[in-house]
Amino acid sequence: MPLERYVTDGAPRFLEELFAFLRIPSISTLPERADDVRRAAAFVAEACERAGLRAVVHETAGHPIVVGRSEHVPGAPTVMLYGHYDVQPAEVADGWDGDPFEPRQVGDVIVARGANDDKGQVYAHIKGLETVRAVDGALPLNVIVLVEGEEEVGSVHLVPFIEEHRDALACDVIIVSDGTMAEPGRPSIAYGIRGSCGVTIEVRGARADLHSGNFGGAVPNAVQGLAQLVAGMKGADGRVRVEGFYDAVIVDEEERRRIARTPFSEPDFLELAGVTAVAGEVGFSTLERMWTRPTLELNGLVGGYGGVGSKTIIPATAVAKITCRLVPDQEPDDIVAKLRRHVERHAPAGLDVRVRSEGGSRPAVMDTRGAGLQVAARVASEVWGRPTLLVRGGGSIGIIAEFQRVLGVDPVLLGFGDKDDGIHGPNEKFGVTNYLNGIRTSARLVRALADMA
C-alpha cells in the first residue's frame, strides 16, 4: 500500500485520535490542571508506543517530559522531533463559540485549544512515524520524539533536561513543528527567530497621590517622569536610544538581498495587523524590522487615573513593562544590563526608580545550507506542490538556541499551521489539510532523511 493511500484511508481515524488528545485540558500554567497535564503526557507516551517507539515519561520539578525512541538502526542518522503537549488557557468567556476542549470540525478546520499549538503538529509527526512503519514495515532511521509540557510557561525544566541527557539526545537533525507557514498553502522553514528579554520599571514619587492644585507645579510626578524616561528610549527615527543596544547586532548584506526577494504584500500585512500604517526603524524594510532587527517594545505603562472624567491628582507611582526582541549576537543579560544603566542615567530627579529583570531567551539563526533543512524544504515542496519559502520569524522560542548550544544542531523550524489560526486566542483552529499534509510531510521526511547520510 502506498504512503498516500494509507494517509487518505486513515484520515478519519487520525482526526478522531487527535480529537481525543485535544479533549485533555493540559493548561500548564494552571496548578489545578496539573493532573490533566499529566494525562496529556501519558497520552503522548501511549501514542508513541502505538507508533512502535519505546516511550518514557520523565519527571521534572514541573511537568513531565516525554521521550519516545525508535529501535536502533545502526549506521542510520538520528532525527529528533520536538514539540509540546501543554496549551494556553482557554475559556468560553474569552470569546469561544463552544467548549475549547470539545474539538469540532467546522468545514475544513479543526477548532479547539491546541489544535495548531502544538497538539495538532505533534500528533501529525507521530502519525507520520506510524505511517512509515505501516507502509514500509520499519523506520529507516533513528527517531527521538521529545515532547515537553512547559513550552507555554518558558520551558524552564527542558534546558537542564537536555543538558543532563546530552548524550542520549545526540542527533543529526532536529525538526520543530510549532509554527506557521508564511502564507496559506506555501510551505515555509524559519531559519531564524528572535530572542527576548524584559524589564519592569517601577517609579515612586510622593508617599501617596497628591492634590494637583495644592502641590501642582512643585513636586515630581511619577507618571510624567516614567513617560519621559520611556519616551527617551526611542528616537523619532525608530531607533532604540539605549547606549550599546545595537553593538552586537549582525547585519548580513547577503541576507538583506534574500529578504528583499521574499514575497511581501504591505496591504495584506496592514490588514493582518489591523493598522493603518507600518512603523519602525528607518533604513529597514518591514520584513527586516520583524526578522533581523531588535526591538524595544513598551508592553504597558500604568499609573494614576485612567477612568471617566478627571481626577486631579499627581500620581505617586507608575509601572512600565518593556520587552525587547533580540537578534544575533545580542545576549539577554547584556541588554537588560544596558537597559538598567540607561534608566539609572536618565531617571528623573526626585523619583525612586527600580528596574527588575523579567528573564529572557537567546536569538538563533540557522545555517540555510544545512542538510536537514535542505531535505525538509524539498519534501515540504513536494507535499504542498509549491516551493518552500525560507523565512525568519519575529517571535521567540527559547529552546532553539539551547538546542544549538547543547546538542550542536541547527533545528529546522517547519511549521504546519496557518498564520490566522489564532493560537493563544479564542477559536484556535488548524486546517484538516494542514494536519494531513503534516502527516505526509513527516512520513516522507523520515524516508528522505534516511537517505541523507
Add this chain to the structure above:
Amino acid sequence: MPLERYVTDGAPRFLEELFAFLRIPSISTLPERADDVRRAAAFVAEACERAGLRAVVHETAGHPIVVGRSEHVPGAPTVMLYGHYDVQPAEVADGWDGDPFEPRQVGDVIVARGANDDKGQVYAHIKGLETVRAVDGALPLNVIVLVEGEEEVGSVHLVPFIEEHRDALACDVIIVSDGTMAEPGRPSIAYGIRGSCGVTIEVRGARADLHSGNFGGAVPNAVQGLAQLVAGMKGADGRVRVEGFYDAVIVDEEERRRIARTPFSEPDFLELAGVTAVAGEVGFSTLERMWTRPTLELNGLVGGYGGVGSKTIIPATAVAKITCRLVPDQEPDDIVAKLRRHVERHAPAGLDVRVRSEGGSRPAVMDTRGAGLQVAARVASEVWGRPTLLVRGGGSIGIIAEFQRVLGVDPVLLGFGDKDDGIHGPNEKFGVTNYLNGIRTSARLVRALADMA
C-alpha cells in the same frame, strides 16, 4: 453679655448642633443620597431661620441652593457668606476609624465627613450671626447666606443661579470659608486661586493588541506613542512646551517680592508632600510654582499590561488624563484649544489620537487692598492673636471667578481649617478651636464690616 462669653457659654450647644448637621450623609455625587442632600438643605434653611434670617430653598435641575437673608438695614453694607452643605463620599472601608457620619470629638478635634469641608465652616458663620443678634439685639448690616449643594460636583447650577439672581445677590463683600490656614493657628486669606482645565487623550493603534514577536518593530505602539506625546509637553526645564501656553500669564514683580517674604519651610513642605525633592519650572520658587504659575499635570496614563511578569504585546490603546492649573489671564477654553492643537501637530504617525475636553474653571486674583479683605484680615488677627497672612492657593474654586464676573465683587477667602484636616480623605477632622474661633471671627467680622462704609 459680651460676645466672647456668649461663644464660650454656647460652645457645647454649638458643637451639638454641628454634629446633627454632620450626621446627614449629603453626598452630592451619589444619586441614592439625593434625599439626604435635600435634608441637609432643609437643615441649613432652618438654622438660618433660627439665626433670625428668612431662608428660601431654591430648586435647581440638581441639588437645591439655600439663600438666607437678614432684615433689611437701610444704608448699611451687604455681606454675602458663601459655602456648601454637600460632602465627598466616605465609607468606613476607605480607612475611617468609625462611621464617617457619626461625628465624635477626639481630644480637640471633631472627626466626621464634612467637619472641615464645608459644614463646620458654614455652620460657624451661621452661629456667628446668631451670636451678634443675641448679644447686640440685631444684625448691624445686611447679610446674604448662600449655601449650595453641588460644590463637590462642580457647582454646575450655581453659576446660572447667580446670573439669574444678579440683583438680589448684589453685595459689597463676599466671605468664602471653604479652605485652610497657611499654618496652624495662623489666620490666612487667600487672594488668588488657580483655574483649571482638563483633557482626556485617547490613542488607538491596531484593531487589537498584537504579538510583540510577530509584529514587533513594524507597527505603531499606542502606549509608546502616547508616552512620547505627553513627554513632549514638558521640557527638562519644567516648562510646558504647548505652543502659546504662557501667552496670557501675568508676571507681577511686586507680587514676586511679596511671595519671597512669605514664610516657607522647604523641609516642612517636603514632609507634608511626602517627597524627597521639589520639582518644577526653573526660575520660580516653590510658592510661586504653586500659586502664580500654571501647570500641566499628567494625572494618569494607562495602556497595555501593568501586572506581574511580562505580557509580550504591542498595546492597541492607551489613555492619558491631563489637567492644567491656570493663572490670570489664562482662559480654560483657550488652553484646551492649544492642547488640542499641540496633540494634532505631534500625534505619532499611524495612531488615531482623540482629545476630549473635561471642562474647567477660571483663575482668580483679588485686590489685596480691598476694604472687605482688609477688615477680615484685621478681625482674624485679633481673634487668633497673630497677624493674618496673605497667601495664594494652588487649587481651584470655580465659583470665585464667577462671583467676580457676575457680581463684580472680589471674594475674601478666609478659611478656618487646618492643612492636615484631611478633607476628601478618611478621618476628616476640624479643630474645636478652629470652629469656635470661626464663630468669633464671623461675629466680629459682621460688626466690623458694618462700620466699614
